[in-house]
Amino acid sequence: MNRLNLHVKDETSRLRAVVLGTARSNGPVPDLKDAYDPKSRQHILAGTYPKIEDIVSEMEAVATVFEKYDVQIFRPKQIEDCNQIFTRDIGFVIDDVFVKANILPDREEELEAIKHVIELVDLNKVIRPPEEVHIEGGDVMLYGEYIFVGTYRGADYADYIIARTNVEGVDWLKDTFPHKKVVSFNLRKDNLDPYNNALHLDCCFQPVGNGKCIIYKGGFLQEEEYQFLVDLFGAENCFEITREEMYHMNSNIFSIAPDVVVSERNFTRLNTWLRSHNITVEEVPYAEISKQEGLLRCSTLPLIRD
Incomplete structure (x- = not known):
């Protein structure tokens, strides 16, 4: 297998290689006490937690789109009865460096399942932050000279299983990538209400196209941090999503x-807006996967973009 020359500088450049999660052995419906996020919890309680055959077919629809655009696809090695959909959580690439994320301890085996991919990367280009640094890929977003980082700065950080990137994570990024402008955003967290919770930064914001973005104001605890992004992109380039659209993961x-x-095929308003800006929208079914509070960005880990 050829070596992988990692290269990711933003969220939108032409994709060449990606790790796409897998759902083939997702395991039984979790116990309520094992739910990692309020949306999964909601669907466990309602008896509407997604079935394996449905989420497998949703992920294969994405794989088909990637094949259409000649993207090299890697998949995690299958672990029995393990949710391996959300590869974005377990690692991310900044420039030509692969960062192994410090994730929830009982998800460590998910990282082991992409070892065959990481081994294709120059060893000097694979790093892992120290133990006290919590950071997940859904909170890390590249935009030219910027690294945008979702975090939670509250003193009650430890009380939130949905707070995945701490202030130590933000500081570590600043120290490790000193040539970048690292800007952090304090996100709204709620263990029980998925309408009031931004699990990661990509649950309330994402750049798209050329100089445009999707954004949800209610995901940000500090209005001036939300305003920083609106000013950076320009209000006319920001697609503002509603609370309901955020819940359905329109920014993801x-x-x-x-x-x-x-994009998800039910995101009618968003997909219309994207097309109005001459962006081709490849629609896929992903509503079942969204029941686990993750969508398309969450289940992909880009390795190479032009």
């Missing part, structure tokens, strides 16, 4: 190129 689409995105 995935870009194959500046003019090509993969």
